[in-house]
Amino acid sequence: MKVIGVTRGDDGPQLLERERPSPNPGEALVRTLRVGVDGTDHEVLSGSHGGFPDGADHMVLGHEAVGVVEEPNGTGLEAGQVVAPTVRRKPDGETNEYFRRGEPDMAPDGEYTERGIVGDHGFMAEYFTSPADFLVPVPESVAEYGFLVEPLSITEKANEHAYATREPFDWRPESACVLGNGSLGLLTLWMLDQEYDRTYCVGRRDRPDPTVDIIDEIGSTYVDSRETPVDELPAVHEAMDYIYEATGFAPHAFQTVKALDQNGVGVLLGIPEPWEFEVDGGSLHNEIVLHNKCLIGTVNSHVSHFEDAVETLQELPEWLLDDLVTTVTDPEHVEAAFEDGDDQIKAVVEFDSL
Ligand code: NDP
Ligand code: ZN
Structure with missing residues (x-):
């Protein structure tokens, strides 16, 4: 074969x-x-x-x-x-x-x-x-796109774990931002747009671009990280209740903390290579503590996430x-x-x- x-x-x-x-x-x-x-x-x-x-x-x-x-x-x-x-x-x-x-x-x-x-x-x-x-x-009706069940399941798990950290209080998120306009980022953006009042997607491309067209069509705001670095999102747009990182660009992990609103959660998916750079660790630590922020990592998924993903696939x-x-x-x-x-x-x- x-x-x-x-x-x-x-x-x-x-x-x-x-x-x-x-x-x-x-x-x-x-x-x-x-x-x-x-x-x-x-x-x-x-x-x-x-x-x-x-x-x-x-x-x-x-x-x-x-x-x-x-x-x-x-x-x-x-x-x-x-x-x-x-x-x-x-x-x-x-x-x-x-x-x-x-x-x-x-x-x-x-x-x-x-x-x-x-x-x-x-x-x-x-x-x-x-x-x-x-x-x-997988239902036959969506068999043609059944290869998307795995990537969708990654986000089902990420959301489940991230939201579980906000369960102890009355969290009322309105804004979400996806970092990354690759296939994982775009699928996730559509999913989050079903839940949140306002969604954003960060990339680093000039228009016209097919991924930016999809961001527009979803109804989200495209943010070019060359003009607006992730930690400047609150100043230029708004502080985010939820951030989903899917770039693998290591500084985004730390910029996410600044970009989150009070009580927000950021979930990291990217898999960067080793990379040394300077961060203000004191401010990050302070920011996470004093504003009840959460940063969580997640990898892979299993059967229950695949089952949720099959449901989501049928809605795409x-x-x-x-x-x-x-x-x-x-x-x-x-x-x-x-x-x-x-x-x-x-x-x-x-x-x-x-
Ligand atoms: P892609 O490589 O297709 O997408 C990454 C996107 O991030 C690209 O569109 C890229 O833009 C964008 N990007 C990179 N750096 C920046 C930056 N500085 N500013 C703005 N945008 C940036 O990967 P996938 O969508 O398939 O996956 C996303 C990440 O998630 C990868 O790191 C992957 O390894 C990881 N992953 C993790 C999983 C897990 O279980 N944790 C599962 C699946 C994937 P451009 O194309 O213009 O360079
Ligand atoms: Zn994959």
């Missing part, structure tokens, strides 16, 4: 031929429909994030997938059922307390692998196997799906899905259709 992988010493995706996998007991065989590409895949290719499976000379890419159950293999799933796979797996097939609790997204390093990211092959293949309990049903408007997906390519032309120009938002590798 065809797979898209990266080999050691290389930093581009390659079309490789591999044997079709057979499901072990408890696993189903899935025929892949589509696999999305995001910032994390680019980080995996450049070697700045993730790592190969132990001893392997290549890693199959891809962690945002949708497929159809080909062989249920006695798992209780039905052949033909559309599913989206979660990403974290038990290392070496062993279990641990995080997986037993159904919270592998909270497991520490070394206690999990991530398919297509760290220590495990991904889903960019004509077929993949997975334990049935990591395959979340057609225009947003159309504008967001800028490339659909077959495995033979996979380079197109990894091109990184300003006109690329979400690229998809299509292996098959329903």
